Amino acid sequence: MSQDARSAESRIGVREVAAHAGVSSQTVSRVLNAHPHVRAETRERVLQSIADLGYVVNNAARALGTATTRTIGVIASDSGLFGPAVGIAALEAAARAAGRWISTAHIDASRPDEVDDAARHLLAQGVDGIVVVAPHTATLPRIREIARGLPVVTLHAATGEGAQQDAAALAVAHLADLGHRRIAHLAGPAQWQEAMLRGQGVEAALAEHHAAGPRWEGDWSAAAGARLAPEIAAAVRAPGGPTAIVVANDQMALGLVAGLRAAGIRVPDDVSVTGFDDNPDAAYYRPALTTVRVDVAGEARACIAALIGDAEAAAMAPATLVARASTAAPPAPSSAP
CATH class of the missing domain: 1.10.260.40 (lambda repressor-like DNA-binding domains)
Structure with missing residues (x-):
């Protein structure tokens, strides 16, 4: 034998x-x-x-009798960036805690063919639901159309889109409390859902605090912040220029602070800068970065709970503003003639 x-x-x-x-x-x-x-x-x-x-x-055999594989599908874009990478890790941990596994498809969300292929690949595996990490605004409708009848959620919107907006507003409120009213905004890429939601939160908070300033758009990378720094430095030096800048994530803030320093602009003496994510390095930037901390692990648990119908999932901690050395009161008006 x-x-x-x-x-x-x-x-x-x-x-x-x-x-x-x-x-x-x-x-x-x-x-x-x-x-x-x-x-x-x-x-x-x-x-x-x-x-x-x-x-x-044997998940495949069990699915024949239970119509479930106990596997959650994850479609992730730009997973090399800090936010998506941390989100995927948090989803893996949350799924295992709920007795599930995840199957991840990494895609370029700007390519519709990759989005479609990923959705069909996960459906063929018999996943019980799909979590989308870092979606473009056009991604979700395509996935939901292909996965018709299967639950689909996004990582940061599982607890409601307002959570991301409210979190981003914390940075503006912090700057306003310090006395800033000329507040600029370095947003994430417009095609990203998270950038859109954070941008909406920033703009609503600026209006609430009677603040305003120029807006730029980056691609989430430190390189984008550094690339835009000369233009932003010129705006800071101009009469009536911004005294503070809200940045959509920590990586862009890192590049911006480095680029401003190279351009002779001091943070926070000349301009305050805030980030978003509170990545593990944020406290060690120079200066240490004021940023918004979100409970990614809690958001991941909420995603898994939404997909498996668990009404007793652990509560998510609210977003918090972590104040550090990159923000201060606005500089005194120059007395030079």
């Missing part, structure tokens, strides 16, 4: 687990599918038998 044949004959299945645990096959299936109506001691006995026997769940 071949080794493959012997392996097939000795393969552990639900019936073997049930016999070892002294329960029915139906009870084993309920434990595997996290059914709520299983006694704790029975669940522990089944799980111990699974461990003792080395049983490995």
Whole structure:
């Protein structure tokens, strides 16, 4: 007899687990599918038998009987950037905590063919829902059309689009409290949903605080902040120029601060700068960056909960403004003639 044949004959299945645990096959299936109506001691006995026997769940086979693979699909764009990378890691952790796995398709969201292929690929795997990370505004309608009938959520909008807008508004409120009213905005790329939502939050807060200033657009990278720095430095030096700049993410703020320094503009003496994300390096920028901290892990848990119908998911912590050395009161008006 071949080794493959012997392996097939000795393969552990639900019936073997049930016999070892002294329960029915139906009870084993309920434990595997996290059914709520299983006694704790029975669940522990089944799980111990699974461990003792080395049983490995066959998702494809289980899906035939349960119409679920316990796998969540993730479609991610620009996953090399800090925000998407952290989001994917948080989704992986949240899915595992809920007894699920994730299957991730990395795409260039600016290419409709890649968006379509990714959605179809995940559907072919029988995923139970799809989370979209860093979507372009045109991405979601395409995915929802292809995945018709399957739940689709976005990472930062699982708790409502207003959460991103409110978070971005915190930076403006902080600057206004310091006395700034000439507040510029370095936004993310217009085609990104997150940039759109954060931009809406900034613009609404500027209006609320009777503040205004010029607006620029970057691509989320530190290089974009540095590239725009000479133009922004010229605006800061101009009469009536901005005394503060709200930046859509920490990476662009890093490049901007470095570029302003090279142009002879001091942060925060000449202009204050805020970021968004509170990435692990933000406290070590020079100067340390004032930024908005969001609970990405909580947002990931909310996404998974929305897809699996878990109404008791852990609450998400509200966004907070982390004040550091890159912001200060606006400089005193020059007395030079």
